[in-house]
Amino acid sequence: MSTGDSEVAGGSPAGGSAAPIVIVGAGLAGFSVARELRKLDKQVPIRMVTLDAGHFYSKPNLSNALAWKKTAEQLIASPRASVAAQLGIEILDHVCATRLLPNEHALVIGGERIEYAKLVLAVGAQPIRLPIAGSGAADILSVNHLDDYAVFRARLEGKRRIAILGAGLIGCEFANDLAGAGFAVDVFDVAPQALGRLLPPGAAAFLGAGLASAGVRFHFATGVDRVEKEGAGYVLMDASERSFETDLVLSAVGLRPETALARDAGLKVNRGIVVDAELRASDADVFAVGDCAEVQGLVLPFVLPIMQQARALAKTLAGAPTPVAYPAMPVVVKTPACPTVVCPPPVGAVGTWREESTATGVRGIFEDAAGKSLGFALVGSASAEKQALAVKMPSWL
Ligand SMILES: Cc1cc2nc3c(=O)[nH]c(=O)nc-3n(C[C@H](O)[C@H](O)[C@H](O)COP(=O)(O)OP(=O)(O)OC[C@H]3O[C@@H](n4cnc5c(N)ncnc54)[C@H](O)[C@@H]3O)c2cc1C
Numbered sequence: 001m002s003t004g005d006s007e008v009a010g011g012s013p014a015g016g017s018a019a020p021i022v023i024v025g026a027g028l029a030g031f032s033v034a035r036e037l038r039k040l041d042k043q044v045p046i047r048m049v050t051l052d053a054g055h056f057y058s059k060p061n062l063s064n065a066l067a068w069k070k071t072a073e074q075l076i077a078s079p080r081a082s083v084a085a086q087l088g089i090e091i092l093d094h095v096c097a098t099r100l101l102p103n104e105h106a107l108v109i110g111g112e113r114i115e116y117a118k119l120v121l122a123v124g125a126q127p128i129r130l131p132i133a134g135s136g137a138a139d140i141l142s143v144n145h146l147d148d149y150a151v152f153r154a155r156l157e158g159k160r161r162i163a164i165l166g167a168g169l170i171g172c173e174f175a176n177d178l179a180g181a182g183f184a185v186d187v188f189d190v191a192p193q194a195l196g197r198l199l200p201p202g203a204a205a206f207l208g209a210g211l212a213s214a215g216v217r218f219h220f221a222t223g224v225d226r227v228e229k230e231g232a233g234y235v236l237m238d239a240s241e242r243s244f245e246t247d248l249v250l251s252a253v254g255l256r257p258e259t260a261l262a263r264d265a266g267l268k269v270n271r272g273i274v275v276d277a278e279l280r281a282s283d284a285d286v287f288a289v290g291d292c293a294e295v296q297g298l299v300l301p302f303v304l305p306i307m308q309q310a311r312a313l314a315k316t317l318a319g320a321p322t323p324v325a326y327p328a329m330p331v332v333v334k335t336p337a338c339p340t341v342v343c344p345p346p347v348g349a350v351g352t353w354r355e356e357s358t359a360t361g362v363r364g365i366f367e368d369a370a371g372k373s374l375g376f377a378l379v380g381s382a383s384a385e386k387q388a389l390a391v392k393m394p395s396w397l
Contacts, residue, residue, distance in 0.1 A: 018044075018045060018117065019045075019105065019115045019116055019117040020044070020045035020046055020047045020090075020116060020117065021037070021044055021045070021046050021047070021116065021117060021118045021119075021120065021317060022046075022047045022048075022049060022107055022114065022116035022118075022119050022120070023046065023047070023048045023049070023119075023120040023122055024048075024049050024050070024097045024107070024119070024120065024121050024122060024123055024261070025048075025049075025050060025120075025121070025122030025123045025124060025290070025292075026048055026050035026052060026054045026055075026056070026091065026093070026122075027059065027122060027124050027290060027291075028058070028059060028290065028303060028306050029122035029124070029289045029290025029291065029292075029293075029306050029309070029310065030048055030050070030120070030122035030289075030290070031056050031083065031087075032289075032306060032307060032309075032310030033120055033122060033289055033310045033313055033314060033317075034046055034048060034087050034089050035087060035310070036310045036311050036313070036314030036315075037314040037317055037318060038087050038088060038089075039314070040314055040315065040318040041317075041318050042088070044317075044318075045090075046087070046088070046089040046090070047089070047090045047092065047114065047116075048089055048090065048091045048092065049092045049095050049097050049107070049109055049114075050091065050092070050093055050094075050095065051094065051095065051096050052093065052094070052145060052146070052147065053080060053093050053094065053146075053147075054080035054083075054084075054091040054092075054093035055076040055077075055078065055079050055080050055083070055146070056076070056077050056078040056079075056080075056083045057075045057076050057077050057146055058075070058077060059144075059145075060303060060334065061075050062075070062143050062144075062146070062148075062149045063143070063170055063173035063174050063177060063334060064173060064176075064177050064334045064336075065149065065177070066177045066178060066180070066181040067177055067180050067181065067336070071150075071153060072146050072147070072149045072150035072153065073150075075146060075149070076146070080093055092109065095109045095110065096109065096110070097109050097123075097261055098110070098261075099261075099264065099265070100119070100121075100261050100262070100264070100265035100267075100286070101113075101265065102119075102265055102266070102267070102283040102285070102286055105117065105119075105285065107119060116285075117285070118285045118286075118287065118317055119285060119286045119287070120286075120287045120288070120289060120313065120317075121261065121262060121273055121281070121286065121287065121288040121289070121292055121293075122288070122289050122290045122292065123258040123261060123290075123292045124144075124257075124258055124290060124291045124292055125144070125255035125256055125257045125258055125291035125292060125301060126144070126255060126256050126258055127142035127144050127251065127253075127254075127255055127256075128253050128254045128255060128256050129142075129251070130165065130224070130251065130253055132224060132225065132226060132227055133225060133226045133227075134226040134227045134228040134229075134237075135227075135228050135229045136227035136228050136229040136230075136234040136235075136249065137226075137227050139227075139229070139234070139249065140165070140227060140249045140250070140251050141155060141248070141249065141250050141251065142250070142251050142252070143174070143250065143252075144255065152250070155248055156183075156248065159183070159247040159248045160183060160184055160247055161183070161184045161185075161186070161233070161245065161246045161247045161248075162178050162183045162184070162185050162186070162246065162247065162248050162249075162250060163185075163186045163187075163188065163224075163234070163236055163244065163246035163248070163249045163250070164178075164185060164186070164187045164188070164249075164250050164251075164252055165188050165189075165224055165249065165250070165251045165252065165253055166187075166188075166189055166251065166252040166253040166254065167187050167188075167189035167191065167193075167194040167195070167196070167218060167220070168189075168194075168195060168196070168197065168198075168252065168253070168254065169195060169198065169331070169333055170252040171187055171189070171252035171253075172187070172194055172195060172207070172211060172333060172335050173333065173334045173335060174250060174252060175187050175211055175216045175335075176211060176214060176216070176334070176335040176336060176337050177334075179211070179214045179215040179216050179337070180214065180336070180337075184215070184217075185215065185216045185217065186216075186217045186218075186219060186244060186246065187216060187217070187218050187219065188219045188222045188223070188224050188236070188238075188244075189218070189219070189220055189221075189222070190221065190222065190223040191220060191221070192220050192221050193205065193208065193220060194207050194208045194211070194218065195207065195333070195340075195342070198331075198342045198344055198377070199340075199342060199364070199377050199379070200353035200355055200364045200366075200377055201355075202355040202357055202362045202364065203340075203355060203362040203364045203377040203378075203379045206338065206357070206361065206362045206379045206380055207333075207335065207338050207340050207379050209338075210335070210337045210338025210379075210380065211335060211337050211338060213337065214337035214338075216337075219244070222238050222242075223238055223239060224236045224237070224238060225237060225238060225239050227249055230245070232247070233245060233246060233247045233248075234246050234247070234248075234249055236249065255291060255301060257271060257272035257273065257291060257292045257293070257294065257299055257301075258291075258292045259272060259273055259292065262281065262286075262288065262292075265283075265286075267281045267282050267283060267286060268281065268282035270294050271294055271299050272288070272291075272292055272293050272294030272299045273288035273292050273293055273294060274294050275287065275288045275293050275294065275295055275296075276295075276296065276323075277295065277296055277312075277323035277324055277397065278312070278313075278316050278321050278322065278323055278324070279293065279295065279309055279312065279313045279316065279324060280316070287313055287316070287317075289306065289309045289310060289313055290306050290309065291306075293309070295309065295324060295397070296397060297347070298347055298396070298397070300326075300329075302329065302331055304329040304330075304331075305326060305329055308324050308325065308326055308327075308329075309324050311324075312324040312325070323397075324397060325395060325397060326395055326396035326397045327393075327395050328343050328390045328391070328392075328393030328394070328395065328396075329343065329396070330342065330343040330376075330386055330390050331343070331344075332386075338379060338380055339379070339380065339383040340377075340378070340379045340383060341376075341377075341378045341383045341386045342375075342376070342377045342378070343375050343376045343377075343389070343390060343393055344366075344375050345366040345374040345375030346374065346375075346394065346396050349366070349368065349374045349375070350368060350369070351366050351367050351368040351369065351374055352366070352367060353365070353366050353377070354366075354367055358381070358382075360380050360381040360382075361378070361379055361380025361381035361382035361383065362377070362378075362379045362380060362382055363376070363377075363378055363379075363382040363385065364376060364377035364378070364379075365389075372394075373389070373392055373393065374393070374394060375393065376389050376393070
């Protein structure tokens with residue numbers, strides 16, 4: 001078995017007679033389920049299995065950590081041993097779950113089988129890799145985990161110009177963070193605006209201008225096809241062979257739910273691992289939560305939905321089946337150069353954006369044909385209206 005250390009605290013899952021609840025993944029989703037379950041049940045053995053070191057950290061900090069001058073180590077909120085002791089769980093770190101055998105209530109990790117009473121898949125999502133050609137393509141970085149951030153920090157040493165692929169939420173956050181830390185930042189996106197999937201055009205233009213005034217240069221309607229190494233840096237090329245020089249390339253073009261373990265086990269998988277409102281997969285004792293889960297057709301890779309999912313799932317695991325409920329869940333975009341909050345309308349909602357602009361901000365409201373507000377986007381000074389508007393928004397589930 002390819003495990004590193006195992007931290008055991010409280011109870012004795014391995015030695016106890018009952019099969020434990022096994023959680024695969026030590027991200028926000030896995031830890032939130034463990035924490036919520038412990039509030040309801042102090043005794044049930046919980047085993048967590050994770051590919052990484054099993055420390056607890058807040059992933060959203062990865063895209064504003066330069067402003068705080070934080071190293072990867074300084075971002076760890078609770079080291080593995082402390083969090084295991086706090087929650088009374090066992091954490092098997094640096095372990096890859098390679099096979100799930102639902103009919104046998106067993107998980108294969110390395111060469112060993114472990115048994116479970118119930119299994120929670122909290123395996124997250126993987127960065128999407130664009131099909132980019134060229135000698136520098138393999139050097140393109142993505143930052144989706146603490147270890148990625150450590151590599152990113154190391155690679156930034158001595159660099160000045162950074163190219164970011166993707167002007168979505170994560171791309172804009174990194175752009176703001178890097179510009180604030182003194183780097184020259186170029187952001188490329190095939191879309192004609194920032195946060196193309198979240199913001200209406202006026203709000204996006206205001207955010208773009210705010211980031212531009214912080215030193216970020218946007219290249220919209222520009223798809224990078226090729227990255228070639230040149231000296232110590234790189235040359236990016238688009239389809240028209242326009243070229244841009246840079247020292248480092250960071251990709252932030254989105255994430256794809258991690259579904260391989262579930263799919264290979266014969267569980268139903270669509271974009272994410274398909275689960276019902278109780279987070280139950282197509283096997284009665286397997287659940288999925290967080291970035292890997294598609295809950296009643298929705299993949300919501302954000303903190304607030306994960307907290308809601310974890311609370312509901314903990315109740316279900318503790319014996320009181322509980323469907324997840326989503327209140328309005330505004331997402332705060334961490335772009336201090338231009339504060340931005342977005343509460344997207346429910347997926348599939350039909351309506352239009354109504355935008356009101358002032359010199360200091362833009363307020364966008366998404367309304368249905370009857371004038372009912374279904375979502376909002378607030379940029380600049382308008383972001384102060386977040387709380388007041390959030391309580392008026394419909395719930396999603
Ligand atoms: C840079 C960045 C900034 C963000 N900022 C915000 C923000 O401001 N607000 C917001 O709401 N959301 C934000 N998000 C999204 C949010 O952080 C994620 O939705 C959330 O952290 C996902 O948690 P997770 O536990 O589902 O997945 P992850 O954190 O990816 O955890 C997955 C875990 O599964 C483990 N794993 C995977 N496969 C296996 C396997 N086969 N065997 C064993 N272990 C395995 C991994 O090691 C890991 O521990 C941000 C995301 C990023 C990348």
